Amino acid sequence: MPDQTLTSHEGQTVPDVSFRLRRNGEWQTLTTDELFGGKNVIVFSLPGAFTPTCSSTHLPRYNELAPVFKQHGIDTIVCVSVNDPFVMEEWGRDQEAENVLLLPDGNGAFTEAMGMLVDKSDLNFGKRSWRYSMLVRDKKIEKMFLEPQKEGDPFEVSDADTMLEYLAPGAKPPEPIAILTRQGCSFCAKAKKMLDDAGLSYAEVPLPHTIRSKALGAIASAGTVPQVFVGGKLIGGSEQLEAWLRERGNGSGASARQ
Structure with missing residues (x-):
């Protein structure tokens, strides 16, 4: 005191x-x-x-x-x-x-x-x-x-x-975004660029190859990266991220095939 x-x-x-x-x-x-x-x-x-x-x-x-x-x-x-x-x-x-x-x-x-x-x-x-x-x-x-x-x-x-x-009463803070990636992944780079272009901050979690498959399976029930999470909810890979951005008005229309 x-x-x-x-x-x-x-x-x-x-x-x-x-x-x-x-x-x-x-x-x-x-x-x-x-x-x-x-x-x-x-x-x-x-x-x-x-x-x-x-x-x-x-x-x-x-x-x-x-x-x-x-x-x-x-x-x-x-x-x-x-x-x-x-x-x-x-x-x-x-x-x-x-x-x-x-x-x-x-x-x-x-x-x-x-x-x-x-x-x-x-x-x-x-x-x-x-x-x-x-x-x-x-x-x-x-x-x-x-x-x-x-x-x-x-x-x-x-x-x-x-x-x-x-x-700003009632203002909603942005939901936290995280993306699972691996080094040298072109789809991960595209996903990060989409988030950057949309002005959204995110935490990148690079997965080393020694634990990647187990981590992806346990965390995202997936076998490939990127995997994007928003507010604790799995969005998915590049295509799913592009669709999610489009729905919220941030879609660029650019193709991001996974």
């Missing part, structure tokens, strides 16, 4: 702070004016890079839903943590979080000005940020989701889905 009472800052402007960060191995300075001025920005703040909840859920889900947020007028998604620039750069690379701007608040200046700097010395963390998220329009905080002030590291309201429901 934080050692002070944390309060929402809805209706207020974000603190005037400069961030030093590293991008692609180079130093860069960003001010809050540059980040928030004239823009719609989602910010979520968390206790630390490479920590369990932050790495398994908080950051990945915002990164995954970034295209949906963009469709609803969001210019930038920002993750703030009281970590140094090198750690934040490496964490972003490790998480492949290309849709989120990771801001290192190494000195805690932004977090302290937000009133969210808390003592986590019991975890050997020192001063860190309490977990929260907020929607900022042209530097003004419109909405803030502040985690309940109780023991541990609660993660109940600052998640990406809660923010999406506030921003």
